[in-house]
Amino acid sequence: MSERLHRIVYCSKGCISGGEEEIRRELDRILASARRNNSRVGVTGALLYNAECFAQVLEGPQEHVETIFETIQSDVRHHEIAVIESGVVRDRLFPEWSMAYAAAGPGSHNTQVTEAFDAVFAGSPEGTTQVLSLLEQLLANQA
Amino acid sequence: MATANRIENQTEIPALALLAALNQLDQGLILYDAGGKLLHISERAQELLEVGDARPGEGATELEVLLRSAKRAGANWAEALRYLTTKEARQENAGLEGGGLRFRWKEVSDGNRVAFIENVSGEAAESKSEEDFLTGLASRARFEAEIESAMAGGAAVSAMFIDLDHFKAVNDTLGHAAGDMLLKRVGQRLKASIRTGDLAARFGGDEFALLIRANATADDLTGMANRIIEVMRRSFLIEGELTHVGASIGIARMPADGSDARELLRAADLALYESKAAGGGRATFFEKTLLEREQVRRNGEMDVRRALALRQFELHYQPQLDASGKLVCFEALIRWRHPERGLIPPLAFLPIVEKVGMMGQVGEWVLRTACAEAMKWPDDICIAVNVAPSQLGNKQFVERVRQILEATGLPGCRLELEITEESLAGDPAAVKGMLDELRTLGISLAIDDFGTGYASMSQLAMFPFDKIKIDKSLAGADPRERALVKAITQLGDDLGLSTLAEGVESREQMVQLHGDGCDFLQGYHLGRPMTAESAALLVERVKK
Structure with a gap:
């Protein structure tokens, strides 16, 4: 492909909250719209949700990644957004998924993931590595 | 066909x-x-x-x-x-x-x-454009018209002025096209942050405004402003680059803060100024005291202009001695002889001079006066003059210095310019070019207040300095300060730079700093800043 691939990974806090049922509905809505919009423009990625925080990977043509990312950034429902990775990449991490979804575990609460998110929001570089490897791990387990 | x-x-x-x-x-x-x-x-x-x-x-x-x-x-x-x-x-x-x-x-x-x-x-x-071409937000003309019509309907409206922090840096590093893209996205984020019925506008450059039509309490407005600041603080992805700006906000409310559009906007603008002055990234409500403060600022500017015109500024000269105790140089220090407030030290008024944008003029006056004074001294005594960061920001600076040397007849080798680390922060390549040019005029360069700022050792190697002026905060007896001074003089030796210790206030300090390897010393113990007449007398005395 001649077009440059861009990947951005960010974590968001407080965007989705409420009861279990509410959270599930909101996540379904986000995933459905992401899958619908992303596949149209060649953007793939993954979403990891855990205890009111989520991490999202967006990868694809720079222009479209920028547009999708900007839509997310202008959403006032996010309380805090931390970008943990952004740059040109050679290959996609999730080539098969318009938006893969990784559930963190039963009841959507996993201590390991919580700790990783806490590290990200505290500005620790280890948090980034942890979130990325958790994403890949959880998706591999689900596959 | x-x-x-x-x-x-x-x-x-x-x-x-x-x-x-x-x-x-x-x-x-x-x-x-x-x-x-x-x-x-x-x-x-x-x-x-x-x-x-x-x-x-x-x-x-x-x-x-x-x-x-x-x-x-x-x-x-x-x-x-x-x-x-x-x-x-x-x-x-x-x-x-x-x-x-x-x-x-x-x-x-x-x-x-x-x-x-x-x-x-x-x-x-004179039909006026209703819309801002870049962001699609309302134009200033439409914004003002909307305030007037809301007021005519008796609504208690509020206005916010929103100004981006660090926008210039984005334009400078990523280019104008990226800057325009950023402004467009700021416009989108702004639109997403407001309620229906409110109006977002762009006045030009990175100035945005909001008209809040509904009756909003102070808490509502604070909440809205904080949300906008939060959203603008988030990363922007532009042409593949993650970019960051911030927003400063000023808030004014009708009818308390103004009775027409002009007054309301002026109040919001003054409040915005306070947010900016406090470091940006915050919102400020207009208060009546801001009007007084603006008056003081304006008076400050008038005072500076008057001081230059009426020759209320004067230079004092503080001796610098070499290790043998010989007088080698004077540092020119500005004072303001205010008709009512008496003699004002530089720290109390230079920030105002800087704020009203008159540092260039004042700096030139200092340089010209100091060079002219030095011409009255023997050839082996130099003059050291401080240069403000904003002076180095002016591309004409080197040319002005050259003209002053020519006009006063002072050889470049008798002039030393003292430059703070802050001056080096802006555009290192441009500053270095300027410093190189100054040195070709024979002028020597000293890095001032070394050891206070972000003192990076690499700056000493990167910029063409001749001398390190070690800050007076390192002149004490504390063993850690001593270790630092020794390290700096050692570094100076290795890089071929001389060192001068400031703040020598006692005989003990003199002996100690001399022992630490400082080549030159300056401080109250060796001579306080003195008038031009006293300096001339001192020069006469040491000549004999």
Whole structure:
């Protein structure tokens, strides 16, 4: 492909909250719209949700990644957004998924993931590595 | 075929005849390519725009340079035209109006565009653009009209002024196209942060405004402002680069803070100024005390102008001695002999001078006066003069220094300029170029207050300094300070730089700093700052 691939990974806090049922509905809505919009423009990625925080990977043509990312950034429902990775990449991490979804575990609460998110929001570089490897791990387990 | 035939015939019309025909049109025409390079400007276009003498460097493209020189193009036109050469603009077919002219453009072929300029001053009595061309938000004109009409309806409206922090840095590092993209996105984020019924506007540059029509409490407004600050603080992804700005906000409410649009906006602007002055990234409500503070600021500026005109500034000179105790140099220090407040030290007024943008003028006065004074001393005594960061920011600085040396007759080798680390922070390449030029005039350069700022050792190697002035905070007896001073003098030795210790206030300190390897010493123990007359007397005394 001649077009440059861009990947951005960010974590968001407080965007989705409420009861279990509410959270599930909101996540379904986000995933459905992401899958619908992303596949149209060649953007793939993954979403990891855990205890009111989520991490999202967006990868694809720079222009479209920028547009999708900007839509997310202008959403006032996010309380805090931390970008943990952004740059040109050679290959996609999730080539098969318009938006893969990784559930963190039963009841959507996993201590390991919580700790990783806490590290990200505290500005620790280890948090980034942890979130990325958790994403890949959880998706591999689900596959 | 008939069509082909017609086109073929047309291309045979001599170009000059075609141009003459174009000049008969009531509309002015500008033909330019995708990069903003001018292909043709009709005489009528030049006439309508009142094109003046374009100065090079006034725009990124030829089209921009042309519009900036035009008397009748609105202030935002050059900016607008920059946008016209972007990718998105290609699909649009918009226009802009200002100064009684209307400007529309169309793509003709191969990315080439033709712009039509019409005189509309007769139409619709100075019709003003309702919309900001770049962001699609309301224009200033519409914003003000909306405030007036809301007020006429008796609504208690509020206004916010929003100004981006660090926007200039984005423009400077990523370029104007990225800057425009950022402004567009800021506009989108702003729109997403407000309630329906409120109005977002862009006044130009990175200035945005909000009109809150509904009755909003102070808490509502605080919440809204904080949300906007939060959203603007988030990363922007522009042309693949993660970019960050911030927002500062000023808030004013009707009727308490103003009774018409002009007053309300002025109140919001003053509140914004407070947010900026406090470091940005915050919101401030207008208060009556801000008016007083502005008055003080204005008085400050008037005072500085008056001080220069009435010669209320004066220089004092503090001796610098070498290790053997010989007088080698004086540092010129500015004082303000205020008619009511007495002698004011520099730290109490230089920030005001800087704020009102008069550091260049004051700095030149200091340099000229100090050089002239030094001419009265023997050849082996130098003069050290402080240079403010904003002075180095002026590209004319080296030339001004050269002129002052020439005018006073002082040889460059008797002048030392003291430069703080802060001055090196801006554009290192530009600053280095300037310092190199100053050295070719024979001037020596000292890095001032070393050990206080972000003192990076690499700066010593990167910039062409001759001397390190070690800050007085390191003149104490604390063993850690001693270790630092020794390290700095050692570093100076290795890099071939001399060292001067400031703040020598006792005999003990003198012995100690001398022992630590400092080549030169300065401080109260060796001589306080003194008037020009006292300095002249001291010079006479040591000569004997």
